[in-house]
Amino acid sequence: VSEATATNTRDRLLAVATELVDREGLTQFSLRTVAKRAGVSHGAPYRHFSDRTALLEAVATQGFSHLTSCCALASRTHPGSPERQLREAGACYIRFAVRHPGVIHLMFGGGLDYSVAGEALVRAAESAFAALHGLLAAGVEAGRYRDEDPLHLTYAAWSMAHGLSLLINGGPLAAAREDPAALERLIGTVADSLMYGLLKRNTDDDH
Amino acid sequence: VSEATATNTRDRLLAVATELVDREGLTQFSLRTVAKRAGVSHGAPYRHFSDRTALLEAVATQGFSHLTSCCALASRTHPGSPERQLREAGACYIRFAVRHPGVIHLMFGGGLDYSVAGEALVRAAESAFAALHGLLAAGVEAGRYRDEDPLHLTYAAWSMAHGLSLLINGGPLAAAREDPAALERLIGTVADSLMYGLLKRNTDDDH
DNA sequence: ACCTGAACACCGTTCAAGT
DNA sequence: ACCTGAACACCGTTCAAGT
Secondary structure, eight states: OHHHHHHHHHHHHHHHHHHHHHHHOTTTOOHHHHHHHHTSOTTGGGGTOSSHHHHHHHHHHHHHHHHHHHHHHHHHHSTTOHHHHHHHHHHHHHHHHHHOHHHHHHHHSSSSOGGGOOHHHHHHHHHHHHHHHHHHHHHHHTTOBOSSOHHHHHHHHHHHHHHHHHHHHHSTTGGGGTOHHHHHHHHHHHHHHHHHHHBOOSSOOOO | OHHHHHHHHHHHHHHHHHHHHHHHHHHHOOHHHHHHHHTSOTTGGGGTOSSHHHHHHHHHHHHHHHHHHHHHHHHHHSTTOHHHHHHHHHHHHHHHHHHOHHHHHHHHSSOSOGGGOOHHHHHHHHHHHHHHHHHHHHHHHTTOBOSSOHHHHHHHHHHHHHHHHHHHHHSTTGGGGTOHHHHHHHHHHHHHHHHHHHBOOSOOOOO
16 A cells, blocks of 8 residues: 555656646746645655656656657557658657647756766667667668668757757747647648658759 | 946856856756856846846847857858858857857757747847848759748758757767867768758659 | 655845945 | 845755654
8 A cells, every 4th residue: 555655646746747847847847846736745755756856857757758659659550661650750759849848848958967867867868769760770771761870860850850849839830839730730841851851862963 | 437337247147147057057057156156246136137037038149149140150251152151050050059058958948938038039039040041041042952941941950950969968979079070070961961951852752 | 664844055036225 | 326135935955753
């Protein structure tokens, strides 16, 4: 019984923290507010997380896990089609970013120092990156994408997805946040642009 | 005399704030520490900035001005060559991001709410975006880039630059931070990849 | 094992008082 | 006009004490 209660408190803290990060942002995020909203005293979180940073790291870890599952789902849904896998994984990423703007900012906005982060977070981030890398490597191996180091293509793909999510969440494309159809259209357009850069072309007219 | 003193205090606060954001990050940033490091009491900053957010916005505004000047400089240095302008502006962006990781995170990491920001910041951000847009539009007009909406190409180019800066500052490419030659090489590689996606190709083998 | 509540050092912000 | 320092409400963290 005590184990179930402990787990529930920990999970509740995590859920409240995620909601608070998304709704108020990192600056407004406070451990004491999380505790209050979770219905425990301000000292209770220290039974489950070593400090404020550790709780935020746990929220980010969940985020990376979700991105990993985006890739895994896309792989299963479109077997044999690297392009569709990549498009679907990217769309999954963007939808997550729209639903969880604070978590995305937490993961990539510099609020976390990965050089001193807990290994759970580091592992989750590496898994997400490896999953995306797998999608790009598959496309190269299938002869669909340019014959480049898949790592470079991974950087390009990930940069594009993340850049778009920033533009949607805080920038000039914010209108798409409220309009699901417009959001899907925008995702499609950017994916087209990305694909144009990834796919092989027949003639070279570089500088 | 009083005017000069006032300006100096304001400028010193701004400089100290920039340094603190870059070295300690947004979470550790505190108005009281800035005041102490600037040699004034903790109440003094309120004579120059309405609150903590206003000081951070001023730091971000300076950052956007720098990005704008990156584009302006690139335009002047490589007249008539849209590709070189874009490459140079991108490299300028990345170098700034490496030198000022905290400021870049402040500008794009979600710590600022642009929907309620002061107009100086909004204007500076819009100017930077417009300057980049001008570079892309010039390339399209010159017939070098794909015949797409320059806005979409601007999103793509900016996303790539920003994604790379994130990977360098907090991710798997951090080694390039310490090695200027490796940094320039990396910038070149990513720029190649971006150019590949921007430049016209002769044959279309899209799905 | 988990939680509470007092305690301490810190922070943002305000404001009367000084020059 | 600009700055100081007391004041207040808040926060992260620790820890003795309770169940």
